[in-house]
Amino acid sequence: MKRVITYGTFDLLHYGHINLLRRAKALGDYLIVVLSSDEFNWNEKHKKCYFTYEERRQLIEAIRYVDLVIPENNWEQKVNDVREYHIDTFVMGNDWEGKFDFLKAYCEVVYLSRTPEISTTQIKNDLNTTGGGR
Ligand code: C2G
Numbered sequence: 001m002k003r004v005i006t007y008g009t010f011d012l013l014h015y016g017h018i019n020l021l022r023r024a025k026a027l028g029d030y031l032i033v034v035l036s037s038d039e040f041n042w043n044e045k046h047k048k049c050y051f052t053y054e055e056r057r058q059l060i061e062a063i064r065y066v067d068l069v070i071p072e073n074n075w076e077q078k079v080n081d082v083r084e085y086h087i088d089t090f091v092m093g094n095d096w097e098g099k100f101d102f103l104k105a106y107c108e109v110v111y112l113s114r115t116p117e118i119s120t121t122q123i124k125n126d127l128n129t130t131g132g133g134r
Helices: 015-025 038-044 053-061 075-084 101-105 120-130
Strands: 003-008 030-036 068-072 089-093 108-112
Touching: 003 015, 003 075, 015 030, 015 089, 015 108, 030 053, 030 075, 053 068, 075 101, 101 108
Parallel strands: 003 030, 003 089, 030 068, 089 108
Antiparallel strands: none
């Protein structure tokens, strides 16, 4: 069984996230999503999430491509995660291109193209300016 792992905040879940998770799952048989905790988001990524970790976990767990959701608490846990969960392939969007190549010592590293026109920030900005749709 080929095991795939990916990391993220996944706030205001949108089709760009789904495009990533669908393609990540297609690279194997079992997909683990390591979901950034509220503390990690705030302290390390300076992201104030709309949804809490628990709410984001519920949303991600409901996605057919996702088999397991675990918390991301720090930048340093990736090597341990890859080893502990016997990961074959690490996947991230290509906005992270090259940033996790150190994991090639432990597993395959794949950067997938982002869905260009959508982001959580864009959604927030649009809602603030147009008061609703796009
Ligand atoms: N993504 C995408 N297309 C978008 C938006 C996001 O493909 N339009 C991808 C990102 O490239 C990432 C994943 O969806 O692989 C999750 O995106 P974020 O929630 O923004 O995650 P990020 O803040 O990049 O966290 O340790 C790694 C970090 O936790 C990654």
